Amino acid sequence: MCSRPLPSEGRIGMPHTLPLPVTVIGGYLGAGKTTLVNHLLRHAGGRRLAVLVNDFGELPIDADLIEADDGEVLSLAGGCICCSFGADLLAVLMKLPLRRPPPDHVLLEASGVALPGAIAASLSLLADVALDGVVVLADAESVRARAADRYMGDTVARQLAVADLVVLNKVDLIDGGARAELHGWLAIMARHAKVVDAVHARLPLDALLGGELVAAGARSEPRLLSGALHAPPAAAADAVFERFETLVEDRVDAQGLAAALADPSLGVIRAKGIVLDREGAAVALQVVGSRAGISPLGSARAAGGRLVCIGLRGQLDCAAIRAAVDRAAGSGARLKES
Amino acid sequence: MTTIYRAKRILTMNPGGPEATHVAVREGRILGAGRLEELSGWGEYRLDERFADKVLMPGLVEGHSHLFEGSVWAYVYVGYHERMDPDGRVWPGATSIEAVVARLREAAQLLADPAQPVVGWGLDPIYFGAARVSRADLDRVSTERPVGVMHASFHILNVNSKALERGGLLRKGVEHPGVPLGNDGLPTGELKGPDAMMPVAPHVGFDRELLAADPRGLELFARLAVRTGVTTATDLASLLPQNAVDMMLRVTAQPDYPLRVVSLLRLMNQTPQALVERALALRALSADRLRLGALKIVADGSIQGFSARLRWPGYYNGAPNGLWYTPPEAMRAVYTRALQEGVLVHTHTNGDEATELVLDCMQDALQARPVRDHRFTLQHCQLADAAQFRRMKALGMCVNLFPNHHFYWGDQHYAMTVGPERAERMNACATALATGVPLAIHSDAPVTPLSPLFTAWCAVNRRTASGRVLGEHERIGVEDALRTITLGAAVTLRLDHEIGSIECGKRADFAVLEDDPLEAGPENLKDVRVWGTVQDGRVFEAAAL
Numbered sequence: 009m010c011s012r013p014l015p016s017e018g019r020i021g022m023p024h025t026l027p028l029p030v031t032v033i034g035g036y037l038g039a040g041k042t043t044l045v046n047h048l049l050r051h052a053g054g055r056r057l058a059v060l061v062n063d064f065g066e067l068p069i070d071a072d073l074i075e076a077d078d079g080e081v082l083s084l085a086g087g088c089i090c091c092s093f094g095a096d097l098l099a100v101l102m103k104l105p106l107r108r109p110p111p112d113h114v115l116l117e118a119s120g121v122a123l124p125g126a127i128a129a130s131l132s133l134l135a136d137v138a139l140d141g142v143v144v145l146a147d148a149e150s151v152r153a154r155a156a157d158r159y160m161g162d163t164v165a166r167q168l169a170v171a172d173l174v175v176l177n178k179v180d181l182i183d184g185g186a187r188a189e190l191h192g193w194l195a196i197m198a199r200h201a202k203v204v205d206a207v208h209a210r211l212p213l214d215a216l217l218g219g220e221l222v223a224a225g226a227r228s229e230p231r232l233l234s235g236a237l238h239a240p241p242a243a244a245a246d247a248v249f250e251r252f253e254t255l256v257e258d259r260v261d262a263q264g265l266a267a268a269l270a271d272p273s274l275g276v277i278r279a280k281g282i283v284l285d286r287e288g289a290a291v292a293l294q295v296v297g298s299r300a301g302i303s304p305l306g307s308a309r310a311a312g313g314r315l316v317c318i319g320l321r322g323q324l325d326c327a328a329i330r331a332a333v334d335r336a337a338g339s340g341a342r343l344k345e346s
Numbered sequence: 347m348t349t350i351y352r353a354k355r356i357l358t359m360n361p362g363g364p365e366a367t368h369v370a371v372r373e374g375r376i377l378g379a380g381r382l383e384e385l386s387g388w389g390e391y392r393l394d395e396r397f398a399d400k401v402l403m404p405g406l407v408e409g410h411s412h413l414f415e416g417s418v419w420a421y422v423y424v425g426y427h428e429r430m431d432p433d434g435r436v437w438p439g440a441t442s443i444e445a446v447v448a449r450l451r452e453a454a455q456l457l458a459d460p461a462q463p464v465v466g467w468g469l470d471p472i473y474f475g476a477a478r479v480s481r482a483d484l485d486r487v488s489t490e491r492p493v494g495v496m497h498a499s500f501h502i503l504n505v506n507s508k509a510l511e512r513g514g515l516l517r518k519g520v521e522h523p524g525v526p527l528g529n530d531g532l533p534t535g536e537l538k539g540p541d542a543m544m545p546v547a548p549h550v551g552f553d554r555e556l557l558a559a560d561p562r563g564l565e566l567f568a569r570l571a572v573r574t575g576v577t578t579a580t581d582l583a584s585l586l587p588q589n590a591v592d593m594m595l596r597v598t599a600q601p602d603y604p605l606r607v608v609s610l611l612r613l614m615n616q617t618p619q620a621l622v623e624r625a626l627a628l629r630a631l632s633a634d635r636l637r638l639g640a641l642k643i644v645a646d647g648s649i650q651g652f653s654a655r656l657r658w659p660g661y662y663n664g665a666p667n668g669l670w671y672t673p674p675e676a677m678r679a680v681y682t683r684a685l686q687e688g689v690l691v692h693t694h695t696n697g698d699e700a701t702e703l704v705l706d707c708m709q710d711a712l713q714a715r716p717v718r719d720h721r722f723t724l725q726h727c728q729l730a731d732a733a734q735f736r737r738m739k740a741l742g743m744c745v746n747l748f749p750n751h752h753f754y755w756g757d758q759h760y761a762m763t764v765g766p767e768r769a770e771r772m773n774a775c776a777t778a779l780a781t782g783v784p785l786a787i788h789s790d791a792p793v794t795p796l797s798p799l800f801t802a803w804c805a806v807n808r809r810t811a812s813g814r815v816l817g818e819h820e821r822i823g824v825e826d827a828l829r830t831i832t833l834g835a836a837v838t839l840r841l842d843h844e845i846g847s848i849e850c851g852k853r854a855d856f857a858v859l860e861d862d863p864l865e866a867g868p869e870n871l872k873d874v875r876v877w878g879t880v881q882d883g884r885v886f887e888a889a890a891l
Binding site: 037061062092094095096097098099102119120121123126129130132133134135159160162163 | 514515517519520521522523524525540541542544545585614615655667669670671672673674675699702703
């Protein structure tokens, strides 16, 4: 590990001044979308996930996770919920931020033939939700055959092409040579995406949704607090991933920092932060694979910024991340002087 | 009690006696058609002369429509072509943006509540050249009320600033291919596709849940049916929630409800097993005038929306290939299960690649469950070529083609979507008949007007709005067209033992016509006047509705 986790004073979930983040989960039938969703629900670590499904398969949620079913919404363990959207995705999405308590994050499981790019675009129609990233699952054994299918090939290709993060699932079923070849192929097919290997779609929640932020000033900034205070998720300790956390005390060029963190050479799969921009306003920063963005936090103010980055063990370049933060602070300072 | 109707001419669609002067009816069913002396042997009868100067045909069967055709008349019609409403009033076409605005403004003045939205439908700006309707245009209708206008395709909605504001879209930062932005960075008010419409549609009165169970719409639909000679019509894709089923059962059971409705359950997010089980449960709920238990699957999108799946070489204008709405795995599983349980499945395909995939899935399903006479039907199937019709025949499938497209969008198909050669083979009715594939033709009302005689005219003439004959070799004769809008459609619904021809034992369902469609001349088929209908032996005069 590059660094020890910073001492915790209070935990920040998604501040409610921000739009509700939505992760679109795509991929062809059988790639492991449902398995991934169930895995994330089991390891939600206190986060209230809202799962939206529209699939033709069996019940998409493991039975033991379901606490209640009111016909429209499945209440799940740990304060999570699941709704099916059928033809009315946006209608269902519009209602989510109004729920009490509101969900912290939405996992939108697209149908096997849906184009996640189109779903991502439609999120911009709603002011209260925002795209967090597009995650596309690929079945290591069959994805290339699917991509060559005369009917479904271009659909599979279009799914991969818009991915921010590809989860190459079932890698235990292929050998090392095939895996390397597949990574080479994905570098072309999913040219904007970072690729992580998985077995049974087991990925730590933080790798997909970002670590929860631990901010020094959180206690004095109740607007930034999520409803729940809870123990750190065990997922961060997953042997495959490592996590880098740092304070960002200075004002920074937030957009520049986000873009820098998305550079593939840094090995960042997921980054999330709250930083002060050049004007001193608090902004949330998020990186999912190659997608980088910032969102203003309105009138909310954080005493000092924090950044959490997650990447594959051995690939996360902590020195380069630090350098990127310093550069962002430097450019901010220069701009301020001018 | 037996009633014998005398008519000027009766076209029976029964090859054993294709024409008659009298038809005998008892208990809502046909005893027989022929000469009076042939029918009087059934015993005591009352001779009814009211149709003595009319022509009777079997009640027309609309094999692909939606009950929304009734509900939509709650809004103001602003289409380019004239259109008859359920009261029989013919609305002239609104042939310019000015005319659209003026008609909506007129409607707004009739509304007492200043907050009530003004809603139009049927807009077809394809005829206005490059001009697009903008929110500024609709702001001239009202700046206080939300104003919305649904396009003829039902895939695009234009709204005013107030409606955008209510829907949360009057802001910068919207990045969606279906939401064009003006120079000010704000949406222009055009919302393309169901996703883009959704945040705003409820604010201008298009609420899907409301429309799914609308008793008034069901009644208005039936009035249109009487005016167009229709006695059986499909409601081709419904989610059929129980409240809608209860409402439909209640309304259609009213003693003067003049129509037999066939409502198909649409595959949405159920498992194949649950879907087929629900179909069987619905079948058990069926009533005389509400037939349930068949299924609908949507394989791809629409050609004019560039969301249909086309085979090589794709769209003429180079647009990327369309979208799959249902994975082949689901289609195959539903077909297999439905074959096993005897459940009828109709599948929407527009592009020829979607048709090809459905044929493949059907072939697999039939290999697993070899069932004869299943009547599984391809709906729209607009781009199928001769080889695909041969496969349909071999697999025992039926087809319901969409010749109305030639009139409404044929010029655009020729110039833009699929190009000249494929535009000329679209909706290949003659090929279907020559190949022996059971054929129906449809309106997809409210996308185009409910009127099987107009649809027959389209199949016979294949004329576009600009007057071009699109695919002369695919035109069919008047007699074939008339059989197609009666018996043909009945075959695709597995109702040909009950309806579709005037012969002994079938339902006493007649279209009552003022003019003789065989004498009118092929060019005038659409202008044949409809007096009304007889449905299950009950007489409905359009003028008396």
